[in-house]
Amino acid sequence: MNVIDVNKVACEVFDIEANAILRLKNSLGRDFDKAIDILYNCKGRVIITGMGKSGLIGKKIAATLTSTGTPSYFLHPAESTHGDSGIITKDDVVIAISNSGETQELLNLLPLIKRFGVQIISMTGNLTSTLAKAGECVLDISVEKEACPLGKAPTASTTATLAMGDALAVCLLEKRGFTAEDFLIYHPGGALGKGIKFKVQDLMMSENRQLPIASEDTKFIDLIKLISDYKLGMAMITDVSGRLSGMLTDGDIRRTVIKHHNLDNLLAKDVMTVNPKTMQASDFAASALHLMEKYSITALPVVNDDNEPIGVVHIHDILKAGVV
Numbered sequence: 153m154n155v156i157d158v159n160k161v162a163c164e165v166f167d168i169e170a171n172a173i174l175r176l177k178n179s180l181g182r183d184f185d186k187a188i189d190i191l192y193n194c195k196g197r198v199i200i201t202g203m204g205k206s207g208l209i210g211k212k213i214a215a216t217l218t219s220t221g222t223p224s225y226f227l228h229p230a231e232s233t234h235g236d237s238g239i240i241t242k243d244d245v246v247i248a249i250s251n252s253g254e255t256q257e258l259l260n261l262l263p264l265i266k267r268f269g270v271q272i273i274s275m276t277g278n279l280t281s282t283l284a285k286a287g288e289c290v291l292d293i294s295v296e297k298e299a300c301p302l303g304k305a306p307t308a309s310t311t312a313t314l315a316m317g318d319a320l321a322v323c324l325l326e327k328r329g330f331t332a333e334d335f336l337i338y339h340p341g342g343a344l345g346k347g348i349k350f351k352v353q354d355l356m357m358s359e360n361r362q363l364p365i366a367s368e369d370t371k372f373i374d375l376i377k378l379i380s381d382y383k384l385g386m387a388m389i390t391d392v393s394g395r396l397s398g399m400l401t402d403g404d405i406r407r408t409v410i411k412h413h414n415l416d417n418l419l420a421k422d423v424m425t426v427n428p429k430t431m432q433a434s435d436f437a438a439s440a441l442h443l444m445e446k447y448s449i450t451a452l453p454v455v456n457d458d459n460e461p462i463g464v465v466h467i468h469d470i471l472k473a474g475v476v
Contacts, residue, residue, distance in 0.1 A: 175312070179291070197225050198245050201246065210317075220325045229255070255283075352434070352437055357469075366420055367390055367420065369420065376405060384451050408423045431452050
């Protein structure tokens with residue numbers, strides 16, 4: 153087989169598997185909504201089970217759910233009938249995966265699940281199968297054809313199953329209000345772990361060194377010099393009590409110069425951005441980075457519990473520390 157043929161076959165695989173995923177959108181409905189409600193209200197763990205390739209995909213789905221706030225565990229259906237089913241409790245929910253819906257090892261497990269009164273979410277490509285009929289709801293993972301030219305090796309069907317599992321995980325993540333900080337807690341190792349390793353206080357420029365702070369009555373012209381001297385692209389504005397009341401950035405300066413013809417009488421309080429975004433020293437550096445990226449900010453004031461400015465955290469220092 154020459155290179156052109158190989159590329160052609162690969163593209164056909166991509167097309168078949170992409171279409172398999174896109175077809176899943178047509179299968180969404182009440183059963184998917186019910187599955188999300190069951191999983192969201194689960195008081196125990198989500199037990200995922202499946203044989204062969206379905207089992208391998210099930211392990212990945214269990215890992216994704218666990219890492220995004222839904223405690224999950226993979227149970228091998230063959231081992232379950234030899235004692236492992238003891239991990240299932242009445243508070244759990246079972247996601248059973250079988251493309252045919254007639255995998256015998258999986259069907260052998262069903263009576264044990266039913267005896268505990270545990271709810272079953274069936275994930276199958278056969279909506280008239282034994283597995284489909286046993287579930288409180290059925291998630292359709294059927295495909296038009298496998299990418300394997302023999303139609304035997306699970307390819308498109310496992311891709312569709314994995315995508316359905318990801319959809320469950322992401323919907324639950326959104327429903328639970330799972331945050332970037334929550335994600336970092338579940339991923340303490342590697343590059344992700346740096347997001348939880350570093351706090352804002354570790355990376356900020358603190359009050360131990362002079363900070364670009366000015367009062368509300370500071371002249372606008374003097375603010376330009378202050379911002380230029382500190383090279384942070386911003387100045388923090390405080391009220392008479394020393395609390396942060398506003399912020400002036402390079403962008404604010406440009407907009408002010410365009411808007412006003414006479415700059416001599418302008419004060420900080422006339423041109424500052426009120427109620428600016430802030431961080432506290434104990435916040436995760438990853439939270440600061442998320443806020444900066446969301447609002448296109450390069451530097452954030454750091455305040456104490458009384459809203460008094462105690463530092464500045466800059467995006468360059470966060471990225472230099474390897475926080476992602």
